[in-house]
Amino acid sequence: MIIVLKPEATPADLDHLTETLKAKGLSVNISRGKERTVVGAIGDERVLTDLPLSVYPGVESVHKILQPFKLVSREFKKADTVITFPNGVTIGGPEIQVMAGPCAVESEEQLLYVAERVKKAGAKILRGGAFKPRTSPYTFQGLGEEGLVHLSKAREKTGLLVITELMDPRDLPAMMEHTDIIQIGARNMQNFRLLFDVGEVNKPVLLKRGLSATIKEFLMAAEYIASRGNQEIILCERGIRTFETMTRNTLDLNAVPVLKSLTHLPVLVDPSHGTGRWDLVTPMARAGVAAGCDALMVEVHNNPEQAFSDGEESLKPDKFDRLMEEVRKVASAVGRFVA
Amino acid sequence: MIIVLKPEATPADLDHLTETLKAKGLSVNISRGKERTVVGAIGDERVLTDLPLSVYPGVESVHKILQPFKLVSREFKKADTVITFPNGVTIGGPEIQVMAGPCAVESEEQLLYVAERVKKAGAKILRGGAFKPRTSPYTFQGLGEEGLVHLSKAREKTGLLVITELMDPRDLPAMMEHTDIIQIGARNMQNFRLLFDVGEVNKPVLLKRGLSATIKEFLMAAEYIASRGNQEIILCERGIRTFETMTRNTLDLNAVPVLKSLTHLPVLVDPSHGTGRWDLVTPMARAGVAAGCDALMVEVHNNPEQAFSDGEESLKPDKFDRLMEEVRKVASAVGRFVA
Amino acid sequence: MIIVLKPEATPADLDHLTETLKAKGLSVNISRGKERTVVGAIGDERVLTDLPLSVYPGVESVHKILQPFKLVSREFKKADTVITFPNGVTIGGPEIQVMAGPCAVESEEQLLYVAERVKKAGAKILRGGAFKPRTSPYTFQGLGEEGLVHLSKAREKTGLLVITELMDPRDLPAMMEHTDIIQIGARNMQNFRLLFDVGEVNKPVLLKRGLSATIKEFLMAAEYIASRGNQEIILCERGIRTFETMTRNTLDLNAVPVLKSLTHLPVLVDPSHGTGRWDLVTPMARAGVAAGCDALMVEVHNNPEQAFSDGEESLKPDKFDRLMEEVRKVASAVGRFVA
Amino acid sequence: MIIVLKPEATPADLDHLTETLKAKGLSVNISRGKERTVVGAIGDERVLTDLPLSVYPGVESVHKILQPFKLVSREFKKADTVITFPNGVTIGGPEIQVMAGPCAVESEEQLLYVAERVKKAGAKILRGGAFKPRTSPYTFQGLGEEGLVHLSKAREKTGLLVITELMDPRDLPAMMEHTDIIQIGARNMQNFRLLFDVGEVNKPVLLKRGLSATIKEFLMAAEYIASRGNQEIILCERGIRTFETMTRNTLDLNAVPVLKSLTHLPVLVDPSHGTGRWDLVTPMARAGVAAGCDALMVEVHNNPEQAFSDGEESLKPDKFDRLMEEVRKVASAVGRFVA
Known part of the structure; x- marks a missing residue:
């Protein structure tokens, strides 16, 4: 100092x-x-x-001369962290993984239909919210544990891995049973007690960057998790808050190469929440891959018009098929691949 | 629409x-x-x-034509909400209340000393963190329940009301026992499950504006609490995140008159966290009162150099005495008063 | 309305x-x-x-129901504007153009050396500042008209088109003589008198987005130029100001597809100013192309250590060669090409 | 370093x-x-x-260890700069000056009427735009030199000092003739050539902070002027751009005590542009004075409904009378006075 x-x-x-x-x-x-x-x-x-x-x-x-984060830093561990699931799927290696699915789990049929479609298109991980952080208390708050059960079933039937968001420490035991990756949402990025909680379990965590979190704060939140022992952390860029209103958030792709230089952890881009507009999802997914991300998360809904949440940013399955084709070409142009 | x-x-x-x-x-x-x-x-x-x-x-x-918040809106309830405590202290009436005390409860002696000093200067509410949200997992995280007990004792000895922050729903029962006002910190402003939890208890809640929360989102977070029945909510402006780096945050005093026009709830200004610099606390406290706030929250520490947290923005008791004198004059100039 | x-x-x-x-x-x-x-x-x-x-x-x-811009809107003119120079070079067509060169023109030799190198790598337009907007009055302010003359010579010797920034209306006659594209810098995006001035000349204008300009304001600034008759305008995304400090600015690639949907004008990405860090220029150039931009602008300096300005973000010629190779592959993956 | x-x-x-x-x-x-x-x-x-x-x-x-600004720094000159006009009016002394008048000069009658009213209320300086920076090229751009002549006449008839904005160096000679203070608008804060120009004349300059200018950049812009010899500079805080949309800009009153600590120059607050809403002007004017500013600038219009620009933020003369009364009380509470 x-x-x-x-x-x-x-x-x-x-x-x-x-x-x-x-x-x-x-x-x-x-x-x-x-x-x-x-x-x-x-x-x-x-x-x-x-x-x-x-x-x-x-x-x-x-x-200050030193960065405040340690365990998650590239200085502490030079080699990229590659997270490997029991079924052989990896995040952080040469293959770019795509997580896709509806914003919220709405029913078993809906989830299964979307799961089959995104699987066919090449996604290996199914996303779907059971507990939903909504800006209004008067809107759909998610199916809760019922949603977790639907996710479990979809996993069983399709072989996809599943990821869903944890909002409350009291739901952690149920999460441990029903999901493969625990998501910590942007609004909870500095819910430090929750970070300590997921730092003590043996399951990969996807940590979303807070809307106004600096990259340093983002890495310090990851350090919270890592400091308790769990070092299987995926960092998710999902848009920051700026003055621009044409997009719901400003997807900050600069964060991708910056994070890759500072940390060994894999970096995922979420163009759906990052922009809030379905028509921007595909170009920004391509751009995320070109910038060097290790994974993508994309909202796909069978019928966005009737979606219980985030219909504005959800792709129909056909459009997701095309996204995957385009992303595949860009991945190849930067020496990576998509299934 | x-x-x-x-x-x-x-x-x-x-x-x-x-x-x-x-x-x-x-x-x-x-x-x-x-x-x-x-x-x-x-x-x-x-x-x-x-x-x-x-x-x-x-x-x-x-x-959209209507604001999304309802119970907390001025349209729903024209008259100012005045929160009255059993000892007669009010928030939201003509008297401007000052909450003061150390960032973190560090020991019983420290807390008592500061409590006596701020009481003498005119504050009627003692602040002090027992659970501390810190950006680094390697720093002091608060005394926890022991801190709550110190607060209880300080309340008993001084007659001050006490306020402290709730970070985790599992601590709510202890909070109900030891504190008069429950604080929800800026980082948890959209921890919606926690908002529902404090919406169901019978104790005033101080809700801090998130670092990148719009005023509309801030009021929607208050609506979360109100929707569960608890309508004794104090709104706290404590600085937003901007590009400026001379101050830790940008205290947004515009929010004071904007909030007063949109909601019947009392509005508090926290110039300590709002600026992050002790030398700006007094002028911004004066300005907050001139802008029309109903209460202030100020960090006071017996020895900022040795503070476990936020020493940069803490006032020494003597400086707090002067702040109170200056604030008293401005309050009087705008037709309010400070004890 | x-x-x-x-x-x-x-x-x-x-x-x-x-x-x-x-x-x-x-x-x-x-x-x-x-x-x-x-x-x-x-x-x-x-x-x-x-x-x-x-x-x-x-x-x-x-x-408001209608967008405030008219002539530059996609609604007014559906087809993409393609700017064609006398030597056949186009901006806005299937070929992605790259403008490259030093931040500032420092000497004839320097400029010529860099010009030859960027030409060999595939750039068809040479950038170089003669008048430099610097944050400090005590630093190098550019060679002025002498710089313009060097640019003219470089154009003659290499056949490259040249672009340079106009800061003051009194320099416009000299600009008309020595340059092929007139650049309006980010700091002058709302220098409305200057916009009217370049709206009245017969030369393409590159308009840079202001640091805190919304996309709507950016298009209104373009409308200023177009309203006076000059409709050959290239829109340049070069980073906006946010709270993040790891990058000098936050290159907002979301603006690329948003602009392409709202306007018929070509869109250029400047990853050098957009990030302020040479190590981020290549990944963000790739990402810009993947997002759908029509052109890139890249700072290249023979010896960044000794650059008179912006050495931090300048690529050495060898690194620029590699950038061009990588960009070429991504362009091809999205159905475009680079020379 | x-x-x-x-x-x-x-x-x-x-x-x-x-x-x-x-x-x-x-x-x-x-x-x-x-x-x-x-x-x-x-x-x-x-x-x-x-x-x-x-x-x-x-x-x-x-x-970096040192601040980049020198002449404008408090370190260079400890004592407050007090600007004294030939008629004895001072800016930067114990008296808080108020500049008031219409956003744009619309006619001689309008200007004179408003001038008489604001003078009666206690203002000593008349504001009014002759050259108007407007976001749309299709709206009223100001009366130009005719507006300057109206200002001259109003000065003559009322004895008020006048201030108006310079947008283009070619208008500087006319400005020198007709105005007492030259205003550089927020959009031109980094129009460095214009700053050099007004640095060479012998007339006070009011420099407005750019919408996304840091305080450091703001002081560097003042340094540009000072470096050419003109050290009679008034710094104007007029709102910065943030994510909040309830106000047009976010008036950053934190800048007032920060600037007062860093520089010897007087600091003015403009609550009209700073908020963009007439109903916030009075509380924020009070708050500005409580925060320690040396002057205020307020838009006053005889008939805001028919104002050619910024009607939303203009006060009617009666409301301005009340503002002056309230500001007078706050000034007195902080040891200053208003005429």
Whole structure:
């Protein structure tokens, strides 16, 4: 950590600061410039995380040198993390996986129909919400545990892996039984207790980036999970909040190569939530793959007009077939492949 | 709801749309312009919330006419909500209440010392975190239930009301025992299950605006609580996320008069989290009162240099004394008062 | 235009409003719902642009039905605009054009060296700033007219077309002589007088999206140019300002398919300014092409370490060679081609 | 400047870096930590502004120690700048000045009527746009020089000082003749050539913060003006662009105390443009004064319904009278005064 002193800092200020640093086990390098004195704290600056050095007397600014995340960092583990499921499906390897399905599980028939269609098109993982975070308390909140049971059945009948969102720690036992990947939604990215909970189970977690989360905060949320032992984490870019209103969110594809450079974890792109418009899903899915993502998540509904939620951004099965064809070509152009 | 058709919409598209609207119990007004046909759906448009009309064939855009919140709206209840505690303290009346105390409860002595000081300065409510949402899993996460017990004792000894944050539904029973106001933090503003939970208890809730929550979403989160019966809700503006980095967040004081016009609920301003800088807390507290807020929340610490969290934005007790004096004058200038 | 009245609006308010609309030549449709009365203004709502209807007595909200841009809209002209230069180079057709070169023209030799390299790699247009908008007044501001002359020479020697930025109307005559495309920078996107100026000349204009410009404002800026007669406009997405700090800007690739649906004008992506990091330029260039852009702009410098500006985001010629190879493959995967 | 090396940086990388720094006249301090080597460049780091050190081999990150602005900084000049006009009016002293008037000059009569009213209410400076930056090319663009003449006349008749916006360098001579303060609008905050132009004249400049300008960029724009000699600059906070849509912009009052700490220049708040809603102007004007601003700018129109522009945010003269009364009380509560 680098601490810059104000021009008017006194020798007593400097002493007080250096003693504080030494008391934390760090050694100190002092560099006196013409305009400012600069203090370098040598050692693991993470011991200083809780210390508000910027309000110490005489301190002008504080500059951190190390990233605050550790276990999830590329520095800690150079090689890409590849998550391998019992049926051999991998996420993070050369194959780009596609997760597809309805926003919400609405009925067994609906789910099965969509599952068969997305499977035929090449998806190996079925998505579907049983517990739905909705902006209004007066709208459909998901089928709950009944939805989990439908997912289990669809998994059984189709051989697809299933992923669904966990909103409440009290639902975790049921999730452990019925799903292959636990999704933590964007609105819960900093629900730290929930992160600790899924950090202690033995099941891959898909962590969605919060609407206004910086990439650093996103990785710190992943670090929460990893710090409790579960390191099978998939990072999902699903759009951030900006001033633009033509799209529901602004899918931030820059995050894909940035994350790939900072972390060993696989990166997934969700163009459905990322844009909120079905007509943008296919071009942004292609772009996500071209940017280097490891997986895609796409909302597919048999009849978007009648969807209980997110009909605006859902593709009909025929359109999803075409998305898969187009994505397949782009994957090949960047040295990857899609089933 | 107003639905605008594309120039190329067919009569069949129009029929399909109007039948859908009528099936929902709405009547229909069709206005054919030179450039567009416009369909008005007459009746309670909230029955359409789940329907993705914007992807219906021939539809160009959809315009909602009513706000999506109801119970918390000024239209539903004209008069200001005033929350009255058993000891006579009110929030939402002419008196501006100040909640003050340390970011985190660190020990019984610390809490008691700060409690006595803020009480002497005029605060009637003591804040202090027992469960702390921290960006890093490696930092102090709060004393947990022990912290709640310290708060209880401080309440007993000082007569102050206490407020603390709830992060996990499993802690709700302990909260009910030890605190007077339940705080829902910014990161949990859309933790909808938790909102339902606190909507079912008989205790005032302070709901903090999420970092990237629009005012409409903020009010919808309050509506979640109100929809379950608990209508004693205090809305807290505590800074939004913008591109500016000189402040940790951008305290959005515009939200104060906007909220006062849209809702009957009391509005509180938190200049400590809103700016992240102790030197901005006093001017922004003054400005919050001048903008029309009903309450303030201020972090005060006996020794910010050694604070376990948020030392950067905490005031020392002496500085808090001065803040109270200045706020008192501004309150008086706008026809309110501070104890 | 749709005007929603407040519940408490009086008959006199309604009369006053409808008379105002009729006086503007519009006819009126009144729809009385249970909760609100809604007034539809039938005719060309653009006559109402200057009228602040939202503050008329009894008015609750105003909803526009038509987009405010006209000449640049896809509705006005269905077919893609293809700009064709005297040497046969096209922008907006099946070939994806690449504009490349140094951020700033630094010397004749530098420019010529880079020009030869980018030409060899497949670029057909040379970029290079003669007038540089810099955040500090104490840094290199460009060679000015001398830079224009170097560009002219490079054009002569290599046969490349050249593009450079216009910052001041007083430089327009020199620009007309020395350049093939006039660039309007992001900071001048709403320098409306300058837009009118380039709207009156007979030379293609590349208009960069402002850092905080919505897509609608971006198209209105293009409309400014088009309204004066010059309809050869290339729209450039170059990153918007968000809260994320890992990238200098957030390249908004969502804008590519959105723009292609709203306007007939060609769309270019600038991954160099869009990200501010050379290591992100190639993946984001690939992604831009996959998203459907018509052209790319890339900063290439012989020696980024010594660049007078934007060295952080400039590619060395060898890296640019590889970018072109990769982009070529993605272009082919989406049915386009790169020379 | 502090340069942090990557763990894998070689001795050659370090040598290359230190030689570069020494060649620029800086001395070097090297601190070798367990995880990183850190290089401190001692001397005036502004000589490094143009150097892209972050892309030097082996460099991980670069941290600037000094603010990039100099002449406008509080460090350069401790005492507040007070601008004094020939008629004795001051900006930046204990008196809070109010600039008021119509968004656009529409006619001589309109301007005179509003001028008399705002003067009577206590304003000493008349605002009114002769050249109007409008988002649409099809709307009223201002009366141009005729508007300037009206302003001159109003000044003569009322004794008010006048301020109006400069959009184009070619209008500067006329501005010098007819106005007392030159306004640079938000959209031109980084029109650097225009900033240099007004930096060379002998007349106070009101510089508006750009919609997405950081405070640092805002001060650098002021530095552009100051660097050419004109140091009579008033900084205007007028709202930034965020995701919130209930207000046209988000008036960022945090900027007031932040600017007052960083610069000696006076700070003005414009609640009219800052919110875009007339009903928010008065509370936000009060809040601006409570936050510590030195001046206010308020749009006042005799008949907002018929205003040629910005009718939504204009106050009627009666409402402006009340605003002045309320602002007067708040000013007094914070130790300032309004005429």
